Amino acid sequence: MVSEAGTELHTEEYNWAGNLRYAAAEIREPRTVPELQELVSGASRLRALGSRHSFNRIADTEGVLVSLEHLAPAIDVDPESLTVTVSGGVRYGTLTAELQRQGFALHNLASLPHISVAGAVATATHGSGDRNGNLATAVAGLEIVTADGGILTFRRGDADFDGMVVNLGALGVVSSLTLDIEPAFTVAQTVFEDLSWDQVLENFDDVTSAAYSVSLFTNWSGDRIAQAWLKSRAAADANAEPQGTAFFGGTPATEARHPIPGVSGSTCTQQLGVPGPWSDRLAHFRMEFTPSKGDELQSEYLVPRKHAVDAIRAMRRLSHLVSPLLLVSEIRTMAADSLWLSPNYRTDSIGLHLTWRQDQPAVEAVLPVIEAELAPFAARPHWGKLFDGDASRVAPLYPRFADFKALAGRLDPEGKFRNGFLDTKVFGS
Known part of the structure; x- marks a missing residue:
């Protein structure tokens, strides 16, 4: 359907996972920036909608949703x-x-x-x-x-x-x-399987520095880590383990792997240590496939790097609650930054990512337990994924939280871009 203003109009949309239906009365898809400006100025409540890959209501509104998908892709x-x-x-x-x-x-x-x-x-x-x-x-x-x-x-x-x-x-x-x-630049990606938890935790810094990017995949139970994905940048990773050698108790995979057990690795980016363009290696999944759409929920907690090993041990203690609900969990690292609401604000971090089965009531029941267990480590939740804490618990984690709220008040004094998620998780009303 096309509106009188020339923008595409839709009246029913779901997010990526299908776990929520947007409450918006209409979804508009402007094709030019002037059309976008007209939509924004004329709406009383409005939110921007990206690729719909958020699992909570951060992008929702009861007003107008605006998708920029049809703007000229400059x-x-x-x-x-x-x-x-x-x-x-x-x-x-x-x-x-x-x-x-x-x-x-x-x-x-x-x-x-x-x-x-x-x-x-x-x-x-x-x-x-x-x-x-x-x-x-x-x-x-x-x-x-x-x-x-x-x-x-x-x-x-x-x-x-x-x-x-x-x-x-x-x-x-x-x-x-x-x-x-x-x-x-060129990247080679190698997957190692069946790593030792003890070896990894005893040598955590060596593990995560072994390549340009390192991901560990686990379900938190047992004494082994299912997979380690090493993305080594050519001539940049002096400590990278070459394919064909052991890696902290793990051995190299002999065929393409998917992070989720039993799923074909054909949707994943090239592995087996074959060098290739950064654009075909740094992501886990290939653009021509749509992995797991509709089959999962996600949560993630970003923990200061200094607490990494203790936070991981805390998650392992919860395996009896977490593992039955999981498809897979991923541990990654990232560097500190200066962005006010970044979970990496002024701290190197690890990400404890949880890809859940599609059982939202069960997942939401376990989130407060996880957050209580990770609270001593100042864990910051990923803004686009499922988490339990409200503004009273999130605000103390961010030194510039009040400054962000003040900035929003200056740029949007009438609350046009506010919604239930922001009112609960940020503005505290």
């Missing part, structure tokens, strides 16, 4: 400044293919290339690597449509820039982003 590379500017609806898979074609790269990617750049940045979605900041740390500038329909432009170094980037959609609708890029 990808403008500036080789001199080593930046790329993209429109608000561009997905990482589209962006990475074009950057690779032109000989450039991003520093990091999330597991899925299907997600939108703006949505991933707004929620501090992260990727992996001891020395790698999350995806939002690549943002050098952004253009945002504010509540009155005007456009504000911010650049790294501007006042409040670090509060604008991870914005939870509370400040406006991001119409474009400028990201840092670098020359394209």
Whole structure:
């Protein structure tokens, strides 16, 4: 359906996993920035909708949902400044293919290339690597449509820039982003199986520094870790274990693996130590497939690196509650940053990611137990995934939380971009 303003209009939509139906009266899909500005200025309540890969109601509203999927997918590379500017609806898979074609790269990617750049940045979605900041740390500038329909432009170094980037959609609708890029590079990905928990925990720093990016997959039970995925950047990982050697009790896989037991590895990016473009290795999954859609829920907690081993041991103590509900869990690392609402704000972190079976009541019942167990380690929940804590528990974890609320009050004094999620988890009302 097309509205009188020329924008696509839908009246019923679900999120990626199908675990929630958006409450919006309508979903609009503007094709130009002026159309977007008109929609924003004319709405009383409005939220931006990315690739729908959030498992809670962070993107929901009872007003108008705006999807930027049909904005012209501009990808403008500036080789001199080593930046790329993209429109608000561009997905990482589209962006990475074009950057690779032109000989450039991003520093990091999330597991899925299907997600939108703006949505991933707004929620501090992260990727992996001891020395790698999350995806939002690549943002050098952004253009945002504010509540009155005007456009504000911010650049790294501007006042409040670090509060604008991870914005939870509370400040406006991001119409474009400028990201840092670098020359394209080569990555080889090797999977090791059946690692020893004891060896990994005794040598945790050596494990996570063994490659440019390292992921551990487990269900938290037993004395073995199912898989370790090592993404080694050519000529950059001096400590990387070559394929064919043992890795902390694990042995190299002889065929492509999927993180979830029993699922074919054919949907995953190239493994077996075969070198190839960063764009085909840093993500776990291939763009031409849609892994696990509708079959999972997700939660994640980001824990300061200094508490990594203790937090992992705490999760293992909960295996009797957690493991029966899991498809798989992933442990990753990420570097500290200066973004106010980033879970990595001023601390190197580990991510304890939980991919749940589609049983939301059972999952929601165990989340308070997990959060209580991780509370001594100042665990910060991922903004786009299922978690229990409200603003009273989340706010103390972020030194600039009050500053972000004040920034939202200045840019959106009438609360146009507020919703139930933000009222509960951020603004505390």
